[in-house]
Amino acid sequence: MKSHRFIALLLCAVMTATMLASCGDTPAAPADTSETATVLTEESETQEYIAPDVDYEGAEFCLAAVDFNKSSETSKWNAANYCEVFADTESGDPLNDSIYRRNLAVSNDLNIKITQYVLPGRSQTGSEIQKLVLADDDTVDYAMVIAFTLQPLLGSGCLIDLGGIPTLDLSRSWWDKNALEEFTMFGKTHVITGDISLYTAYSAICYFFNKQLFDTLRLDDPYQLVYDGKWTIDRAIEMCKIAARDLDGDSAMTVADSFGMLCEPDSMRYTALACGVRFTEKDSTGIPALAVDVERAAALIEKMVPFMANKDLNILASNFTSKYDNPFSDMMLPMFIENRALFYNNQIMISLNLRAMDADFGVLPPPKLNEAQDSYLCPVNTWWSTFAVVPKTNTDLEMTGHVLEAMGYHSQQILTPAFIDTTVRHKALRDEDSSNMLNLIFENRVYDIANIYDFGGVQSLFSQMVTSGATNFASRYAALQKKAQSEIDKLMQKLEQES
Numbered sequence: 064m065k066s067h068r069f070i071a072l073l074l075c076a077v078m079t080a081t082m083l084a085s086c087g088d089t090p091a092a093p094a095d096t097s098e099t100a101t102v103l104t105e106e107s108e109t110q111e112y113i114a115p116d117v118d119y120e121g122a123e124f125c126l127a128a129v130d131f132n133k134s135s136e137t138s139k140w141n142a143a144n145y146c147e148v149f150a151d152t153e154s155g156d157p158l159n160d161s162i163y164r165r166n167l168a169v170s171n172d173l174n175i176k177i178t179q180y181v182l183p184g185r186s187q188t189g190s191e192i193q194k195l196v197l198a199d200d201d202t203v204d205y206a207m208v209i210a211f212t213l214q215p216l217l218g219s220g221c222l223i224d225l226g227g228i229p230t231l232d233l234s235r236s237w238w239d240k241n242a243l244e245e246f247t248m249f250g251k252t253h254v255i256t257g258d259i260s261l262y263t264a265y266s267a268i269c270y271f272f273n274k275q276l277f278d279t280l281r282l283d284d285p286y287q288l289v290y291d292g293k294w295t296i297d298r299a300i301e302m303c304k305i306a307a308r309d310l311d312g313d314s315a316m317t318v319a320d321s322f323g324m325l326c327e328p329d330s331m332r333y334t335a336l337a338c339g340v341r342f343t344e345k346d347s348t349g350i351p352a353l354a355v356d357v358e359r360a361a362a363l364i365e366k367m368v369p370f371m372a373n374k375d376l377n378i379l380a381s382n383f384t385s386k387y388d389n390p391f392s393d394m395m396l397p398m399f400i401e402n403r404a405l406f407y408n409n410q411i412m413i414s415l416n417l418r419a420m421d422a423d424f425g426v427l428p429p430p431k432l433n434e435a436q437d438s439y440l441c442p443v444n445t446w447w448s449t450f451a452v453v454p455k456t457n458t459d460l461e462m463t464g465h466v467l468e469a470m471g472y473h474s475q476q477i478l479t480p481a482f483i484d485t486t487v488r489h490k491a492l493r494d495e496d497s498s499n500m501l502n503l504i505f506e507n508r509v510y511d512i513a514n515i516y517d518f519g520g521v522q523s524l525f526s527q528m529v530t531s532g533a534t535n536f537a538s539r540y541a542a543l544q545k546k547a548q549s550e551i552d553k554l555m556q557k558l559e560q561e562s
Contacts, residue, residue: 129449136184147262188206193216196221241508263449324377337430395409426497428504
């Protein structure tokens with residue numbers, strides 16, 4: 064898979080130079096063409112994808128997704144300027160053009176016409192697909208559904224088992240294997256994500272850090288800490304304590320001062336996942352069951368809640384919701400850009416709003432609980448990540464499998480590299496180390512079905528501990544265990560009935 068991604072990035076280097084030239088920028092020096100030709104020849108002989116020998120004679124194929132450009136819903140994030148399934152035309156913007164060219168490649172492979180169904184809003188993506196299925200409306204062939212809206216679809220009988228589509232191979236490298244493992248139950252897979260989802264690339268949780276502040280405060284090289292396996296919660300807390308300063312000398316910490324970290328209550332649940340505290344895990348039969356490591360979670364809560372809630376060290380978004388329309392974009396973003404925060408704990412898509420930042424910044428995976436933790440784990444924000452689903456009303460599963468396969472492959476070859484290399488690496492994240500961090504983050508994304516369903520309030524408990532300032536995790540968790548497992552069992556019964 065790594066070699067496959069290398070080829071994708073190599074192809075993107077050539078594509079990116081062309082795109083930047085069309086934008087009036089000076090492209091980088093071209094790669095050695097003879098070496099490139101050799102590598103491309105090797106790739107063509109070993110590639111996973113070969114366009115199928117089919118001709119659908121211009122048949123229409125309808126994709127559904129959120130499109131902020133064509134709906135009444137608005138967003139302050141630059142990431143919302145792009146619809147992940149559709150671009151009307153090339154515009155000179157590399158990411159937009161990669162979406163357009165990806166779709167063109169798929170259309171040419173299969174001789175189809177891709178059409179768009181605009182889902183009404185992020186919070187309605189799942190319910191809209193359910194509504195269409197219940198009305199026996201076969202307009203949509205497949206949809207990209209926001210993760211937290213999957214609830215009405217899983218176990219509803221509205222979705223096709225993707226693993227049963229003969230022209231679709233879910234073992235391909237463009238499908239996220241971690242998501243596949245998490246959401247395959249009773250031998251069936253109703254949802255999948257991977258390179259096909261631009262919004263899932265957006266949604267990986269990370270730590271943005273301000274390089275100017277790191278240099279000014281003479282802090283340890285954070286990249287080297289990651290490489291050495293020493294980027295831990297304790298190191299992050301230590302750095303935040305050094306960074307918090309009363310800039311205006313009024314003896315009170317306000318948004319005019321400098322802080323260690325910008326975060327939100329939900330940062331606690333993502334921190335838990337990053338530290339190896341899962342909400343559910345599959346048992347010996349492959350079925351999810353409640354599985355919180357209470358001792359590990361309690362130790363983490365006792366350390367992180369007092370830290371995150373400390374108003375002299377950090378900015379917690381929930382403390383400012385009455386003062387700002389959107390504290391993340393209206394308060395936190397300017398603070399980070401103006402060098403008044405060491406870390407901004409959020410998701411990758413924030414980088415698209417940091418392009419014009421004068422000071423350099425970088426990106427890191429969420430820290431480990433301690434050095435003994437085997438690897439860095441990178442949770443995915445459920446408010447932006449998307450999953451591909453095929454509604455039961457789909458009338459041509461053979462073509463749908465071909466389209467999903469082609470979309471996944473060409474997304475891997477065109478869209479993902481454009482996002483990393485053009486939009487993020489070259490425009491925002493300004494060093495090779497951050498590029499390495501992005502690759503690490505994308506390879507280690509963590510999914511947990513309870514992050515979508517919040518069985519018995521198990522995942523929201525972590526956020527609530529921060530807002531309340533409480534640290535008695537064990538007793539609070541014990542109080543919801545029975546309800547949480549009961550809700551898991553009910554969902555599993557529905558999924559089993561579908562199998």
